[in-house]
Amino acid sequence: MNRSYEKTFSVEGGNFDNAGMASIEIKKILKDLQISDDVVRKAAIAVYESELNIISYARNGHITLYVTDDAVNVDVRDEGPGIEDIELAMKPGYSTATEQIRQMGFGAGMGLYNIKTCSDRFEISSTVGEGTHLSIKINRNGQ
Amino acid sequence: MKLGDVIEILEAKLLAGDERHRSLDVKTAFSADLMSDVLAFAKAGSLILTGLTTSQVVRTASILDAAAIIIVRGKIPAEETLKLAEELGIPLISTRYILFETSGRLYANGIVGCVEKIGGTANGAS
Numbered sequence: 210m211n212r213s214y215e216k217t218f219s220v221e222g223g224n225f226d227n228a229g230m231a232s233i234e235i236k237k238i239l240k241d242l243q244i245s246d247d248v249v250r251k252a253a254i255a256v257y258e259s260e261l262n263i264i265s266y267a268r269n270g271h272i273t274l275y276v277t278d279d280a281v282n283v284d285v286r287d288e289g290p291g292i293e294d295i296e297l298a299m300k301p302g303y304s305t306a307t308e309q310i311r312q313m314g315f316g317a318g319m320g321l322y323n324i325k326t327c328s329d330r331f332e333i334s335s336t337v338g339e340g341t342h343l344s345i346k347i348n349r350n351g352q
Numbered sequence: 353m354k355l356g357d358v359i360e361i362l363e364a365k366l367l368a369g370d371e372r373h374r375s376l377d378v379k380t381a382f383s384a385d386l387m388s389d390v391l392a393f394a395k396a397g398s399l400i401l402t403g404l405t406t407s408q409v410v411r412t413a414s415i416l417d418a419a420a421i422i423i424v425r426g427k428i429p430a431e432e433t434l435k436l437a438e439e440l441g442i443p444l445i446s447t448r449y450i451l452f453e454t455s456g457r458l459y460a461n462g463i464v465g466c467v468e469k470i471g472g473t474a475n476g477a478s
């Protein structure tokens with residue numbers, strides 16, 4: 210592939226019925242771009258956890274997929290409460306998930322940690338009362 | 353082992369999917385009720401054993417390219433969960449065995465965990 214691909218998806222906070230649909234579409238796009246299975250799987254997991262966090266905690270958000278010859282990049286931005294203590298939020302097992310989120314099988318406190326594990330580069334920033342921004346990069350040619 | 357054998361061992365029902373899924377080859381499994389644990393540890397091509405019946409299980413399985421979902425304790429998912437499983441092509445199986453028995457019966461027949469222990473050796477397909 211000699212050109213880059215870009216697409217942005219809107220995600221509505223609180224819309225649990227469609228939780229994961231943007232991620233499934235992104236995964237299909239990546240497969241169609243003939244990206245290797247391992248990279249597709251890592252990107253799909255990172256996007257899915259990001260999408261679930263927007264739906265679970267924010268008012269609304271956007272996921273932008275940007276694919277180049279070298280990497281799959283995902284930019285996740287939301288308008289929401291933000292995260293006060295990022296270090297704590299990143300810890301496996303830490304979760305403020307509500308009963309509704311737990312009933313769906315989420316709230317293990319593994320999401321942000323999973324995103325980081327799947328990424329070759331991961332950046333997170335957040336402003337309390339405004340929102341959260343994730344920048345995810347997965348290299349296409351191994352590490 | 354073929355998915356058809358899994359269904360037989362568990363005296364289970366194939367609720368979503370068709371006959372052609374019975375010939376799918378499976379070697380590994382992962383049991384969990386928390387989807388982020390599944391996402392952290394399960395491998396593509398694995399069976400996901402769970403007591404959850406929400407559509408999130410189907411979406412999680414699809415994200416991971418899981419072989420099939422096995423719902424334990426005889427639970428039957430809602431119509432929309434079954435519909436989604438058909439749409440996304442994820443076979444959905446329901447067994448009356450409890451999670452412990454389901455895992456044990458599969459293990460005794462050669463299915464192994466996706467990961468043996470955390471920080472330990474990976475088992476089966478990677």
Ligand SMILES: Nc1ncnc2c1ncn2[C@@H]1O[C@H](COP(=O)(O)OP(=O)(O)OP(=O)(O)O)[C@@H](O)[C@H]1O
Nearest residue numbers: 262266298304305306315316317318319320321388
């Ligand atoms: N976009 C966000 N906006 C506000 N808070 C967030 C956001 N993402 C995560 N958090 C906070 O960080 C915590 C940890 O998030 P993480 O995704 O790691 O786990 P979780 O969502 O609680 O559970 P899991 O992702 O395993 O289902 C959340 O419980 C929540 O308090």
Ligand SMILES: [Mg+2]
Nearest residue numbers: 261262320321
């Ligand atoms: Mg999460």
